[in-house]
Amino acid sequence: DTEVTQTPKHLVMGMTNKKSLKCEQHMGHRAMYWYKQKAKKPPELMFVYSYEKLSINESVPSRFSPECPNSSLLNLHLHALQPEDSALYLCASSPNTGGYGYTFGSGTRLTVV
Amino acid sequence: KNQVEQSPQSLIILEGKNCTLQCNYTVSPFSNLRWYKQDTGRGPVSLTIMTFSENTKSNGRYTATLDADTKQSSLHITASQLSDSASYICVVTSTSGTYKYIFGTGTRLKVLA
Numbered sequence: 001d002t003e004v005t006q007t008p009k010h011l012v013m014g015m016t017n018k019k020s021l022k023c024e025q026h027m028g029h030r031a032m033y034w035y036k037q038k039a040k041k042p043p044e045l046m047f048v049y050s051y052e053k054l055s056i057n058e059s060v061p062s063r064f065s066p067e068c069p070n071s072s073l074l075n076l077h078l079h080a081l082q083p084e085d086s087a088l089y090l091c092a093s094s095p096n097t098g099g100y101g102y103t104f105g106s107g108t109r110l111t112v113v
Numbered sequence: 114k115n116q117v118e119q120s121p122q123s124l125i126i127l128e129g130k131n132c133t134l135q136c137n138y139t140v141s142p143f144s145n146l147r148w149y150k151q152d153t154g155r156g157p158v159s160l161t162i163m164t165f166s167e168n169t170k171s172n173g174r175y176t177a178t179l180d181a182d183t184k185q186s187s188l189h190i191t192a193s194q195l196s197d198s199a200s201y202i203c204v205v206t207s208t209s210g211t212y213k214y215i216f217g218t219g220t221r222l223k224v225l226a
Contacts, residue, residue: 004156006156040200040219040221041218042202042216042217042218042219043157043216045214088154090156090157092156098144099144099145099206099207099208099213099214100145100162100206102147102159102214103159104149104156104157104158105156106155106156107154107155107156109154
């Protein structure tokens, strides 16, 4: 299995809702990432997990809450989002944080109404 | 400051024609450089990865070059197809720090029939 699987593919949520994005990989990778991508812009790093521990938080608002329950799974919990949070959310993984073997998921298209 | 700049910002070509995309970087110390293809609303897919000692890397109709002295890379697409319409993103990895994965702003390619 050489894929990073993200669910759901699309999500529409209200500003008072609580939802979660899920990311799964079975490549034995020990680094996992969340990115946010707005239209026509490159991905922006949000969080990095290394060996199930949060190693980087790029000053992301607390309405985004990451969780890494085990080495294969990465969640992003969403609460009280704003319309400007609408974007494509990408998950990626790599064997470690060294910059090789980087694989992206297909993303979750999030719309906040 | 570590930066990756791509040109042109957008490009329109006719099916069957060749094209070349450019990537200039100021990232130091350098580890590797990747070219990704990203279809609209999908995650980036890796096309090539090159380290300091590699000058050329091919993947089917895609050929990437790297000049580590001038800190420039190019992606050449031969005999373009409609399915090549996408954004092409250059990403440079640095060896310093916990995580240094620096995205370029991308080139949006449109191939017309």
